[in-house]
Amino acid sequence: MLSPFSSINDNNDSNIIDLLYQLCKDNEIEKVRSILPFIGNINIINKIQSTSGSTCLHVASYYGHRDMVQILLDYGAIHSTRNLRHNLTPYEEAQTEEIKQLILEHEKLFSNNDYDYIEWSIVGDDLLDKRRQFREAIDVYKTYDNHHLMSKLLAEVIHYYLNEYLVNQINDTNNPEDQITRKQIETIESYFKEAIEKQDYLTYFIKAYTLTNFFYKVLNRNLALHILEYFDETKTFSSNYRLVNCLVHIVTLLIYHPNLHQYQYQGICYRGMRITQNDLDQYQLNQHILNRAFLSTSTDLQVAAMFAGEGQQSQMRCTPKDHCALQYSCLCQYLIKQNSTAMNIKNLSARPDEQEVLIIPFSVFKVMKIKRNYLEDSTASISIEIELEECEDVIDDNKESESALSDKASRSSSLLSSDKDIKDTEEYVKFKQRRYLLYGIIGLLIFAIVLAATFTLIFTFVFNKNSTKNTTNNTTATLEKNDIFDYDLPPGKSNKKKKQQAKM
CATH class of the missing domain: 1.25.40.20 (Ankyrin repeat-containing domain)
Structure with a gap:
């Protein structure tokens, strides 16, 4: 009724x-x-x-x-x-x-890819193999010097991921915090276009990632939900293949960016967050955790504590009857060991005061310590503290080091050519200057020698010519003299002449 x-x-x-x-x-x-x-x-x-x-x-x-x-x-x-x-x-x-x-x-x-529970990480005993498989699967992206190829990959991100996939989600979300506007998408698109024009993907991706409030949320959610499909052979012909490819482009173009080494970070960083009991259950002592998405951390402990909701536990969600916590303030400490795991993006970020260190997807950490402060003190400013240490992949790290050295050697070889003994650009320039000076001196010497040889040749020619002329003249004079005595005598005087010559 x-x-x-x-x-x-x-x-x-x-x-x-x-x-x-x-x-x-x-x-x-x-x-x-x-x-x-x-x-x-x-x-x-x-x-x-x-x-x-x-x-x-x-x-x-x-x-x-x-x-x-x-x-x-x-x-x-x-x-x-x-x-x-x-x-x-x-x-x-x-x-x-x-x-x-x-x-x-x-x-x-009734899945429509609009999940309420997202597996942000993979939990297991040994996940280094999965990390290694991921790196091996994306080796094709190492050809970063091919600007035409890189431009095509970014163009696909702009065309499909931004202007098709995200545009279709503009009115397809019920959470006001996840609302996407056309204006926001256009802002992100402008950064990706600049990345192509200026051939600097790393800088403009970080600007897009840190400037807007929505892009990093949407991107990380998509990575957590779909990135593993790239390595699943059974999903090669999945309807999400274009989305998955775009996500892989975004991550791997960053991993293999030639300027990444300028921002590599090793050391301790902190991540503050509010977690549920289900999130907490993912962290088991001595287990490994592999992140599917980017992780934002900070070198500043106070910044991380602010994001964790320090001192606000009493305002967080709890059960209606027994008032047990449904949310906890959590502070994670990460020890970064390898040189290709995290980036210090403070100088690139739109929010430099956060001193952000960005941990790249598919990094593996071991849970070293879990401290539940709320068990001893319900009013503790931070309810849970977790310490994680990166698992070092000796095999993969050696490959990366060898690859880096090989790339460096190749670049040096092409730059210096036959001048292999030159160790840096400044010395190379000085060497070239000295060589040009030497060539100049040698050239002057050769010119002087040629000039001297020319004068010598001319002098010799003139001298020989004059000498020949004098010899000719003397011979002519002698002949003329002889001719005086050899002319015919008049009849009757020939004997007298002969007698005179005999006496002589």
Whole structure:
């Protein structure tokens, strides 16, 4: 019988939301069953109630109303929406394991990639093999000197990931914090275009990642949900293949950027966050954790403590009856050992005061210590402290070192050519200057020698010519003299002449 609610269609959406929310909180199952079929816009059940900042599914899960949760799910309630006050999903606020399982089962049956529970990490005993497999699978991206190829990959990110995938999500989210606008997408697009034009992907990706509030959230959620599909051969022809490829482009172009070494970070950094019991369960002493998405950390402990909600535990979500915590302030300490795991992006970030260190996806850490401060002091400023130490992959690290040395040697070889003894550019320039000077001196000497040889040749030629002329003249004179005595004598005087010559 609908008489008590027969005028509901005449009320505005706000009144309908308030009414449904209160009925779900009070577990008025029959009233909710009778009212839902007559609501014109069934999406109203997914709207956030203004006073509480939560949805109907939130309140039903929070108060442990299992049957009410089932009804709402059957009518299309979305289980991924986060409430405004505590940033929790209905799954995270669920009072019982039965309700959690109900939500998970519904998710599997009616999955629309709008998950409420995201596996941000992989947990296991030894995950270095998976890290190694990831690095080996993306070796193709090492050809970073091919600007044309890099431009095509980034163009695909712009065309599909930004202007198709994200645009389609503009009106496809019910969480106000996750709302995406066309203007935001255009801002990100401008950074990626600059990355192509200026051939500097690292700088402009970091600007896009740190400047906007939505991009890093959407990107990390997509990475956590889909990145593993790239390594799953059974999903080669998945409908998400273009999305997965774009995500891999984004990550690997950063990993193999030639300027990455300028920002490499090794040492201790901190990450502050608010976690649920389900999140905490992922951290087991001596187990390994591999992150699927980027992790934002800071070298400043106070910055991390602020993000953890230091001193605000009393304001965090707790159960309605026994007031047990549903959220905890958590401070993680990471020890970075390898040179390709994290980037110090302070000088690139739009928020340099946060002193951010960005941990790259597929890094492996071992849980060294878990300290539950709330067990000893319920008013502790930080409820949980976790220490993690990076697992060193000796094999992969050696390969990276050898590859780096090989690349460096190759670049040096192409730069110096035959001048292999020159160790740096400055010495090379000096060497070239000395060589040019030497060539100049040698050239002058050769010119002087040629000039001297020329003069010598000319002098010799002239001298020989004059000598020949004189010899010729002398010979002529002698012949002329002889000719004087050899002319014919008159008849009768020849004997006298002969006698004179005989006497001589």
